[in-house]
Amino acid sequence: MKRRQFIKNASITSVGLAVGGSVLSCMEETSEKTKKESMMTIENKLPIAICTWAFAGATAKSGEELNKGVKALDAAISGVEVEEENLKNTTVGKGGAPDRQGNVTLDACVMDSNGDCGSVLCVENITNVAELAKRVMTETPHVILAAKGAEEFAYIQGFKKENLLTEDSKKAWEEWLKSPEYKPLINIENHDTIGMLCMDKDGDIAGVCTTSGLSYKMKGRVGDSPIIGSGLFIDNTVGGAVATGMGEEVLKTVGSFLIVELMRNGMSPQKACEEAVSRITSKNDRYKDFQIAYIAINKAGETGSYCIHEGFTYMKYQNKVNENIHSDYFNKA
Template sequence: MAASIGTWSFGLAAVEAASRTLETGKDVVSAVEEGINIVETDESVTSVGLSGLPNSSGEVELDAAIMDGYSLRFGAVAAMKRIDRPISVARKVLEESPHSLIVGEGATQFALQHGFTLQPDRSEAKPSSEESHCHDTMSLIVMDKKGNLAVGVSTSGAANKHPGRVGDSPLPGSGLYVDNKVGAAAATGDGDDIMKFCCSFQIVQYLKQGLDVQSACDKIIDDIAERIGAENMFEVAVIAMDTKGRYGAAGTVKSFTDDKSSIQYPGFPYAVWHQETEPLPKILVQPPKDLLPKDTRIT
């Protein structure tokens, strides 16, 4: 059976688009690409695509990556400027480049060489301090009827970041990972902290060790809290899916307000679709995980 899961409430549109793509008979990588394209081109989303918030120099820099669970092929771009639909450029890297990750001006040149169009310069004033913590990555996992899995991510990264800064999103094993034989995972949140723990790879390894998908998501959050202390936890949320299309999510997000609908969610909102159990895509909310201080943990 086919299934999909995506981060944040704006991920509902991506999940819906991915399900429609699969219904037309296209492959799972195309479903990830076309699902994320919907969010990348939505100007109301200020953390993905060219409508994302700028860096400290007033320029929007984009990161994106896509991975195929059948072949384990991976393609990514980072710190790319003035090119829309960065997930599509990442797919071109996956399919048509001997490299896996292309960054900065090189990523822009690669995109132009492969038919993408340089978009108008959207440089603007430095964002306000209230916006500087925006890091809501669009992460999407899709499984087709044959059990093939793919995962993709796209983000403009932390607002007001130093030019050239790259977070966890386009790094394999950190922002995303997938293996058809095991499952898939993706992360969102404070990328400079997330990348220290290779969250997505760890979740897939927990699945390989026999944990169910929700327990695998919970465990990575517990592992981080145990390592650095619950009082030092940062914003992080993860999603995952196993080879049966069963999904899970966990994180420390206390609340999220959707800019388009103004709905405030009491936790981490994520979108799901499952051909059998959730035939109509919907938004679920995962409350922030209850983290115990180190000295009260049972060992």
């Protein structure tokens, strides 16, 4: 190659490298700018609390805690405790409907933003089982404690023993005994859970489920609510989901885990909830006899919900506004 041609080619290459470097630098700056703008958008949405059903007091309490800077899991537990202690709520905590033998047993689970979780099943005499589930997570090497073992652990942790069967619940159970039939009513007896998802000011997500289970269930029955992956699942890099309704059907599809995985693969919280309901209705022609509902939140602060039958609503606290949202539903026949 002639000297003049070599110098010319070298000059062109140098220009190309300079331009390429400038373009690359510009792309990196644009990407970083987009990332910062995205983070600012998310931060403007925070904090967020959503829960199943019209439990306005629960999201109000969680929102209040989140606004103080409380972490997501503790805020969620504070919120559900409002319903665990609400004697008029016959599906959660103290005052919950008993099993067929007249015993109130509670189930709960929690999952933190770091992936840790805890669960308690068939617990008697303890009201705040969501907090108890957290203690299993933080104070034991286990994930699940059940029945008498969970109750004994509660006393070690300083929880007080309480009679969970109120006079109103006892009267309703005695009335049911006159003509016992196990056929839960849609949106009444099988809205048996408060599931709460919180995203705190740092963008971390955590969740809680707590329930007294289906009214007049068989002794020892446990549904989806305290089962990680079915009643609740969190992946802090993706989002979280909780379920309510007929727990046996949620268990069969590991519904909350499914929703998070669908979001991981690009679905919005709304579309993921719709697909999870579809997995149930497409495989079970008895879906007209029971209700299933899901709520979900992703890392961008977007929320969604879907159910089988009309009537399910969920609460959403955001920007100091606490609103009840009616869910879209599958069975429009």
